[in-house]
């Protein structure tokens with residue numbers, strides 16, 4: 001076990017270091033490192049479990065380290081701290097035998113710290129995961145307790161609680177934060193006109209374009225390999241389809257995806273536009289991400305235009321110029337914590353105000369660029385009330401005549417199964433209810 005697992009641990013340790021030092025995204029970096037290290041399927045699965053599990057539980061493991069090492073984590077060399085976190089994850093959350101978890105993890109530590117790492121991990125191993133839980137949550141109640149139990153910063157638990165309240169689901173907070181710690185099932189999208197759901201696998205749960213990935217590497221599915229199918233969360237699929245299917249498409253409609261990178265929703269919208277006789281323009285601020293959008297759209301013939309720059313310009317350059325607009329706004333991503341294991345620890349509560357200002361600026365521009373009677377979808381992969389319902393409410397107050405459409409009803413018409421209750425007119429999806437990211441979707445129109 002220990003010999004076989006060593007390369008997987010090394011890859012996990014490298015990704016943890018890059019996340020810490022270079023602000024890398026584990027979900028993007030890990031597959032590249034797995035390929036570079038030529039890990040077989042079993043080692044790749046172990047490297048993924050170690051990396052994702054350790055990053056998700058970081059706050060919890062740091063509290064355990066503080067108790068077991070009897071010192072603040074800020075007083076521990078960051079590289080040594082990563083090794084300790086990785087070891088604790090193996091001891092408390094996997095079935096790796098303790099001697100292998102400790103021995104192989106110590107081997108990753110800088111030579112000067114091997115004694116320290118060995119001592120701390122042995123201390124941790126003498127107490128069960130359940131007992132550690134009891135110690136970490138002793139005396140805590142409410143959100144503080146949920147934060148400790150499910151390894152979320154408390155401000156995130158507060159924000160998710162407020163978002164659930166706003167959707168009439170106040171009692172579901174424990175289920176939501178637990179769902180954030182479970183790896184999502186891989187969903188595929190069959191791009192309309194290019195692939196069928198049957199080609200990809202069993203139908204998905206809600207989106208008519210969705211299939212459940214058959215196990216293993218999704219790229220092994222021929223339609224995914226040639227770009228006619230893609231990996232895409234069902235909530236993201238519904239967000240695009242709510243815009244494209246809210247009403248029939250008239251030939252010649254002009255569509256705009258303002259914030260398109262890396263291109264998931266743009267690919268689905270482009271396929272929908274091609275089927276309906278509309279034309280899509282995809283815009284992205286960051287050139288490298290615009291490149292990803294171009295790549296995602298090459299499967300379409302002709303490929304839609306991809307342009308680069310601040311989407312706020314469209315209000316002035318194309319007033320009333322688009323019949324349908326997707327504003328999939330930059331956000332905290334608090335609805336996609338399952339996929340971005342480090343995100344909960346990286347985001348700060350004071351990030352929210354700057355994002356709300358950006359979302360507001362982009363939404364104002366979207367309203368200006370929308371043709372009279374057109375459809376605008378404001379979408380975030382965060383359910384945070386400040387980024388969702390409050391941004392929309394403020395826009396409705398600023399723009400006379402701007403109206404919120406019953407997006408729950410549209411979503412229900414589009415979906416293949418009952419989406420359940422919620423407080424409209426927005427459609428809010430939830431990981432614990434729908435198995436999707438917590439996408440917020442609000443359709444707007446103007447006179």
Ligand SMILES: C[S@@+](CC[C@H](N)C(=O)[O-])C[C@H]1O[C@@H](n2cnc3c(N)ncnc32)[C@H](O)[C@@H]1O
Nearest residue numbers: 259260261262263264265285310311328329330
């Ligand atoms: C939530 S992501 C979009 C995801 C995308 N719609 C998809 O489904 O693949 C938001 C994107 O907005 C881009 N962005 C940030 N500020 C922007 C701006 N001022 N104008 C245009 N795009 C911007 C980010 O680089 C990021 O790629």
